Amino acid sequence: MTDIPTMTLPTLPAHPDPETDRVLDSGLLHELSYAFGGPFHFLLPHRFDANLAAFRTALHDAGVEGRVYFAKKANKAAVWMERCAAQQAGVDVASVGELREALGHGVRGKNVVVTGPAKSDELLRLAVLQGCLIAIDALDELDLLITLALTGAVRPARLLLRRLPPAQPHSRFGMNDAEIETALDRCVRAGDAVRMEGFSFHLSGYATQPRADLAGELLDLCLKARVLGLQADRISIGGGFAVDYSAADHWHSFLAEQKPEHYHAKKAFRTGDFYPYHSPVAGADALRTILDTIPEGGQHTLAARLKDTGTLLMMEPGRALLAGAGSTVFCIQGVKERDGYRIVTVDGTSLSLSEQWFNSEYLPEPQLVTPSGPVNGGDAGAVHPACVGGASCLESDMVTWRKVPFPARPRVGDLLVYPNTAGYQMDSNESPFHDLPLPPKVVMDRLGDRPRWRLDRRPAC
Ligand SMILES: Cc1ncc(COP(=O)(O)O)c(C=O)c1O
Structure with missing residues (x-):
């Protein structure tokens, strides 16, 4: 499998968010992913x-x-x-x-x-x-x-x-x-x-x-x-x-560069159908x-x-x-090789990232988090492009159609954390399709080295 040089794929990083980074650095998200056995959202x-x-x-x-x-x-x-x-x-x-x-x-x-x-x-x-x-x-x-x-x-x-x-x-x-x-x-x-x-x-x-x-x-x-x-x-x-959601220069160059070849199955999006992420x-x-x-x-x-x-x-x-009040966490369940990129399949569906259901795509890039922590810089000059599919039998169930240039090779057990998803992305279209449980929501009441968390709703007795 060939790696594609960074410059050939457009990127759209979200604005840096040190508080969300602290949650990612804490190691808590892998614990929660293990405990819930599926995707979840965390709220700030x-x-x-x-x-x-x-x-x-x-x-x-x-x-x-x-x-x-x-x-x-x-x-x-x-x-x-x-x-x-x-x-x-x-x-x-x-x-x-x-x-x-x-x-x-x-x-x-x-x-x-x-x-x-x-x-x-x-x-x-x-x-x-x-x-x-x-x-x-x-x-x-x-x-x-x-x-x-x-x-x-x-x-x-x-x-x-x-x-x-x-x-x-x-x-x-x-x-x-x-x-x-x-x-x-x-x-x-x-x-x-x-x-x-x-x-x-x-x-x-x-x-x-x-x-x-x-x-x-x-x-x-x-x-x-x-x-x-x-x-x-x-x-x-x-x-x-x-x-x-993202810086002006990133957004404008993303819009200028993006084309169907940058998406799985050469999916074409009209730029006017994207939310104005900047x-x-x-x-x-x-x-x-x-x-x-x-x-x-x-x-x-x-x-x-x-x-x-x-x-x-x-x-x-x-x-x-x-704004800035939550993120969505999926765990990678499978990785498949394609010509020049990978198809990563996560443990939930695109119904938990609603933008996909409006002829559009949630563009701010997911952060790859391995069991030893978030991956920020990768091997110099190389990226590891992957689109992200949902755990369903629908061709259209893509969490991200775009080939995201990840800084490291995504592996089973790694997490993908989609940033800033509290506004409309988390649950407006959620569904227990395939009898998959709805992703729980975790409230972070205190950040720090050990974030203090609780479920948004207590389980019924
Ligand atoms: C009547 C009304 N008020 C408020 C809103 C909230 O809009 P927004 O989330 O873009 O602020 C909507 C969204 O559809 C609406 O229909």
């Missing part, structure tokens, strides 16, 4: 706390009253709900299960916003009873909520009206101009059965200017609704705060930028307009609150 909750604090600091620095709601869909672990409850942060839920999880871990109903389309009766009823704020997506949903509030024991039903983004007219979410007009009229008629607290949106993509523009439009809508006698004192700008403005800095932007057609920054109009700013970051 202090990173979540730091990301939340950074969002709150951005609001404070801009002098804007605001609230951060963690978009729960980004990761199912219980520990995030525990952190939200402890820090009095909000949670964005979109199902009865998510709402139960939030409430069950101590998040108060008044700190929950309920999003998602065509919410079920059960979800709406529970949300009203718990005093949650409900983002109404359509007129029929509003009618259902008003009926529930008029006939139920608890009122008012707290609601936002979700705006269909004019710049994304093909979105299936939210209401257009005419529907918003009708919705306002119905809220006025519903009297004290409902409390119309404002408007919301969620935009695809990560650009900041469109978010400031639409937020500006929502402020105008609030002023209009207030004239009608409605409360309308808050807006939610949804999620979509980018995460910066973002010059990410996380709480994106919020700072949005607040500092003058919405289209205006004269004042969004921050100034929020203050002038006495409007509270809500946001629902998912991925950005989980």
Whole structure:
């Protein structure tokens, strides 16, 4: 088997992360892999706390009253709900299960916003009873909520009206101009059965200017609704705060160089289908930028307009609150030689690295960890290219299609640690296909030479 010189394969290393390196150096991951007998994820909750604090600091620095709601869909672990409850942060839920999880871990109903389309009766009823704020997506949903509030024991039903983004007219979410007009009229008629607290949106993509523009439009809508006698004192700008996974030069040269020959079976990916793994403005800095932007057609920054109009700013970051907050660990179960590269098969499936199921690939490179520790530099000038397959009978079950230029030859029993996977990668598509157990999640409560760990959820008795 020939080794390929380094220069011929593009690489995309993740940003260095000394804390994750300490976990890798500790030897704990091989112990856990042995104990679980399959893949697992580890979580770093202090990173979540730091990301939340950074969002709150951005609001404070801009002098804007605001609230951060963690978009729960980004990761199912219980520990995030525990952190939200402890820090009095909000949670964005979109199902009865998510709402139960939030409430069950101590998040108060008044700190929950309920999003998602065509919410079920059960979800709406529970949300009203718990005093949650409900983002109404359509007129029929509003009618259902008003009926529930008029006939139920608890009122008012707290609601936002979700705006269909004019710049994304093909979105299936939210209401257009005419529907918003009708919705306002119905809220006025519903009297004290409902409390119309404002408007919301969620935009695809990560650009900041469109978010400031639409937020500006929502402020105008609030002023209009207030004239009608409605409360309308808050807006939610949804999620979509980018995460910066890798350095600019690595990302740009990766995009320029990558081609089908660099992937197993010459798999072709369109560069536009990749997540933007480098973002010059990410996380709480994106919020700072949005607040500092003058919405289209205006004269004042969004921050100034929020203050002038006495409007509270809500946001629902998912991925950005989980930046750097966890990694995914697979163990190599088999190694097969191919022409010029190897196919490594791990002990889990690509259903535990969700990006693969969106015509795309999770690109930040896995770290090879042998029983004696992480391999960083290899034999000078030589690399050991390998793609990574899942332990299933599906051709399409590739954890990594790309031939990753590993610095040493991957061997059975080595670990592959995929970095920064807490946001959407770990569990949004997980499945016990082939009766494989779902990978457990391990919470690292303390780092150091001997990290202190526990299971995210205690096993049932
Ligand atoms: C309504 C809503 N809010 C928030 C989010 C979270 O987005 P992100 O994780 O990109 O911040 C989503 C994601 O789909 C969403 O649909």
